[in-house]
Amino acid sequence: MVPIVDLSSTKPRDMWKHIAQRQPVVIQGVDGAWGKFTDDWLLEEAGDATVVVERRSHGHGAYGQGLKAPMQLKQLIKELQQGNTGLYMSTQEVGVGRDGHPLLYGAPLVQLEGQFPLLQPLMGHMVPQSVNMWMGCAPEGSSTGLHHDFHDNLYILLRGCKRFRLYPPSAAPDMYVHGKLQRIYPNGRIVYEGQGDVQPDGSDKHDVQLWQARRSADEAAAAASTDPSLAQQADDALEGQLELMLQGGGDGFDVDAIGLADDYVDSDEDAFADDPGDDDEASDDQQQRAGKRKGPADTKQLRQQRKKKQKHGKAGPAAASTAGSVAGPTSVEPPPPSFSQVDLSLPEAVLRRQFPRFPGVAAAQEVLLQAGQMLYLPAGWFHEVTSFGGAVC
Numbered sequence: 001m002v003p004i005v006d007l008s009s010t011k012p013r014d015m016w017k018h019i020a021q022r023q024p025v026v027i028q029g030v031d032g033a034w035g036k037f038t039d040d041w042l043l044e045e046a047g048d049a050t051v052v053v054e055r056r057s058h059g060h061g062a063y064g065q066g067l068k069a070p071m072q073l074k075q076l077i078k079e080l081q082q083g084n085t086g087l088y089m090s091t092q093e094v095g096v097g098r099d100g101h102p103l104l105y106g107a108p109l110v111q112l113e114g115q116f117p118l119l120q121p122l123m124g125h126m127v128p129q130s131v132n133m134w135m136g137c138a139p140e141g142s143s144t145g146l147h148h149d150f151h152d153n154l155y156i157l158l159r160g161c162k163r164f165r166l167y168p169p170s171a172a173p174d175m176y177v178h179g180k181l182q183r184i185y186p187n188g189r190i191v192y193e194g195q196g197d198v199q200p201d202g203s204d205k206h207d208v209q210l211w212q213a214r215r216s217a218d219e220a221a222a223a224a225s226t227d228p229s230l231a232q233q234a235d236d237a238l239e240g241q242l243e244l245m246l247q248g249g250g251d252g253f254d255v256d257a258i259g260l261a262d263d264y265v266d267s268d269e270d271a272f273a274d275d276p277g278d279d280d281e282a283s284d285d286q287q288q289r290a291g292k293r294k295g296p297a298d299t300k301q302l303r304q305q306r307k308k309k310q311k312h313g314k315a316g317p318a319a320a321s322t323a324g325s326v327a328g329p330t331s332v333e334p335p336p337p338s339f340s341q342v343d344l345s346l347p348e349a350v351l352r353r354q355f356p357r358f359p360g361v362a363a364a365q366e367v368l369l370q371a372g373q374m375l376y377l378p379a380g381w382f383h384e385v386t387s388f389g390g391a392v393c
Helices: 012-020 032-036 039-046 073-081 169-174 205-226 228-247 299-311 348-354
Strands: 004-006 025-028 050-055 067-072 087-089 153-156 161-167 181-184 190-192 318-322 329-332 365-370 373-377 382-388
Touching (some): 012 373, 050 073, 067 073, 073 087, 161 373, 169 181
Parallel strands (some): 004 025
Antiparallel strands (some): 025 373, 050 067, 181 190, 318 329
16 A cells, blocks of 8 residues: 655655655645646747657557657647547656756756756755656557666656556566566666666766766866866876776766866866756866876777767657657657556456466555545656546546
């Protein structure tokens, strides 16, 4: 049974008990600022924004199958108002900040920036990793498909009703996910083969080491700028940073952005912008170099490796068909590793035959979330979400 707490009487320290136990909790009440999210307001503020919508092949199919296409938000709202149940706006692509980390949100929230609360006081010191907006039309219900996420989620339901079927991270070996499980941390963080050396907090061990090396190199360079006798230590620190970058192929870091161009001179420029979605990176990280010197010969190699990775991305092949009323061509993406192959709409007997290890629908913790409620869901919890356009699930 998922507990329910009231927003008005629950304090962050009370909420932390649930967070620390890695257990879901329903929160009654939402911030009043979300009340402005009406169709008319969205059309006025962000109607021209281009968003990517998911499309299901038939009226009772599930989303999360990789069928996506772009269209303007105003066209999507029009389609939904006319009763189109085959379109669904979910997580959007986001840009990359100057520090190489993803931005906090994409369209249409970019157009609505400053008009909704980023931080929820009830969540204490937890910092948002991303903010997303979902929208669809489903009088008879539409499903996301069974899956888990890699970060804690706080769902804020503004309209309609959602039914959540929840399974704990410990059930992952029996979820028949598309990916190959590598490990499950006690806090619920699930790691798949090919994702790298992921730590319990979701960070990559190599990236953390690279950040530490970069910071050490910066501090050594700053010290050498006032004491020339420390120049050799600064060189050694920089070499250590470059060695780590070469080991990882420069993944996730823009070589030019961190001041490793072919030639560089003294600089007091901020090379990194504060990332509002990540409090692990120092916000006052400045690139300071001691004197003018020739940059490393391997810098060009790093840039070439980075361009090669960008060219051979993970996006699926573009499909030739067009998604009916959807404005742009449909793309087909492979299912993420965290998505289950289990279709909960199948009869129980079929589920037992096709997925004998699956614990069954009856084993799920069920939550009926109403408009004006929130659901805190820790990372790794499997959930199948069925959304209904009406007030009752």
